[in-house]
Amino acid sequence: MDTAKVRIPSRTDRILFKIQCKFAFSRAG
Numbered sequence: 001m002d003t004a005k006v007r008i009p010s011r012t013d014r015i016l017f018k019i020q021c022k023f024a025f026s027r028a029g
Contacts, residue, residue, distance in 0.1 A: 009017075
């Protein structure tokens with residue numbers, strides 16, 4: 001894995017992050 005690639009947020013990464021946040025929020029609530 002390249003650090004440069006991880007540094008740049010891609011569309012898929014954003015979607016995955018949104019899903020993770022939603023899942024965490026649903027789990028907490």
